Amino acid sequence: MTSRVFSRVGIVGAGQLGRMLGQAAIPLGVRCLFLDRSADVPGAHVAPVLVGDLEDAKLLKQLASQCDVLTFDWENISAAALAPLEKLTAIRPSRAALEASQDRLLEKALFSRLKIPVAAHAAVDDRSDLIAAIERVGLPGVLKTRRFGYDGKGQFVVRKSADIDAALAHVGAGKLIYEKFLSFSSEVSIIGARGATGECAFYPLSRNHHAGGILRYGLAPHRDRTLERQARLYMRRVMRDLRYVGVLTIEFFVMGGRLIANEMAPRVHNSGHWTIDGCVTSQFENHLRAICGMPLGSTLALGHTAMINFLGTMPDRERLLAIDGLAFHDYGKTARPGRKLGHCTIVKSRVKDRNRALENALNLIHWT
Numbered sequence: 001m002t003s004r005v006f007s008r009v010g011i012v013g014a015g016q017l018g019r020m021l022g023q024a025a026i027p028l029g030v031r032c033l034f035l036d037r038s039a040d041v042p043g044a045h046v047a048p049v050l051v052g053d054l055e056d057a058k059l060l061k062q063l064a065s066q067c068d069v070l071t072f073d074w075e076n077i078s079a080a081a082l083a084p085l086e087k088l089t090a091i092r093p094s095r096a097a098l099e100a101s102q103d104r105l106l107e108k109a110l111f112s113r114l115k116i117p118v119a120a121h122a123a124v125d126d127r128s129d130l131i132a133a134i135e136r137v138g139l140p141g142v143l144k145t146r147r148f149g150y151d152g153k154g155q156f157v158v159r160k161s162a163d164i165d166a167a168l169a170h171v172g173a174g175k176l177i178y179e180k181f182l183s184f185s186s187e188v189s190i191i192g193a194r195g196a197t198g199e200c201a202f203y204p205l206s207r208n209h210h211a212g213g214i215l216r217y218g219l220a221p222h223r224d225r226t227l228e229r230q231a232r233l234y235m236r237r238v239m240r241d242l243r244y245v246g247v248l249t250i251e252f253f254v255m256g257g258r259l260i261a262n263e264m265a266p267r268v269h270n271s272g273h274w275t276i277d278g279c280v281t282s283q284f285e286n287h288l289r290a291i292c293g294m295p296l297g298s299t300l301a302l303g304h305t306a307m308i309n310f311l312g313t314m315p316d317r318e319r320l321l322a323i324d325g326l327a328f329h330d331y332g333k334t335a336r337p338g339r340k341l342g343h344c345t346i347v348k349s350r351v352k353d354r355n356r357a358l359e360n361a362l363n364l365i366h367w368t
């Protein structure tokens with residue numbers, strides 16, 4: 001089966017993910033156009049930006065009419081805003097794939113239907129639901145907003161019944177989910193790409209270290225045959241079910257040597273930034289290849305990598321650059337506490353050397 005090959009990509013959102021997509025597009029000869037709320041966004045460094053609301057019907061129409069395929073740096077655009085565009089252009093990943101990953105409850109329902117394990121959970125719309133959910137799921141648990149959460153925002157760990165009011169006050173009113181707090185041994189993610197003809201490519205697992213709900217650093221490849229096989233199997237199920245086109249990420253908790261799905265992202269992902277410097281083909285290039293109908297590139301790792309996020313404050317660039325095998329990425333954003341401003345990736349041929357360089361780099365990076 002063959003499909004059309006595209007070379008004009010519209011990207012909703014022009015943050016750092018959009019910017020790195022735009023960077024990967026240049027050598028492919030693919031042209032990008034962004035839509036974002038401001039002209040002063042990371043993507044603006046690499047491609048033009050239409051400025052306005054991300055759900056502005058007129059601007060979305062303009063974006064769609066100037067591109068062969070529409071894709072996303074930000075996956076929360078509503079299905080209603082996307083529906084009228086489907087007649088104008090290809091949308092990859094599809095509206096259905098976006099909808100499934102916008103709501104933690106729908107996402108868990110999808111995983112469960114596909115026999116992918118998830119944490120025990122319950123929907124919560126008010127205080128009495130929360131009391132019932134705690135009764136059913138147990139303590140401790142995490143109360144989360146069902147939509148629009150990122151970097152651990154909109155979450156509260158409920159350790160005892162007396163925390164209920166503080167949890168509701170913190171997370172706010174609206175549709176919520178209460179899930180069992182899992183004492184996992186580690187967190188890993190898998191990133192894969194699926195082309196329009198069904199061809200798939202999977203990256204090695206990344207082992208992710210979070211603190212305060214935000215990814216701090218990741219180590220890849222995380223070689224564990226059992227987990228890798230399981231993760232690929234689960235990802236294939238999701239991709240096939242959604243007839244997915246593009247890069248997809250699934251984050252997992254590891255408990256007793258088995259995977260429990262946490263969430264998925266219908267896009268390139270922070271835990272895959274290591275693939276820019278650490279793989280033959282980056283997640284960004286493979287996303288473009290997939291959505292444009294080009295053959296997928298090799299996901300082979302070039303060595304042992306560590307990817308470290310710059311959060312809140314940019315580190316001393318020159319001191320980091322003095323570390324052998326380190327690649328530096330500055331997103332060009334204004335500093336703000338907790339904000340992802342950039343990252344660096346260390347690539348080494350031996351684990352021991354990677355770990356030593358990681359330690360040196362961590363000494364120079366301060367998360368604020």
Ligand SMILES: Nc1ncnc2c1ncn2[C@@H]1O[C@H](COP(=O)(O)OP(=O)(O)OP(=O)(O)O)[C@@H](O)[C@H]1O
Nearest residue numbers: 119142149150151152153179180181182210213263
């Ligand atoms: N049920 C849970 N049990 C234990 N820890 C959890 C649970 N849910 C979330 N966490 C911790 O909080 C982190 C962020 O949670 P989650 O991935 O649900 O949020 P997010 O805000 O969508 O994050 P992201 O930045 O990945 O979009 C997880 O990576 C994990 O470290």
Ligand SMILES: [Mg+2]
Nearest residue numbers: 151251262263
């Ligand atoms: Mg997450």
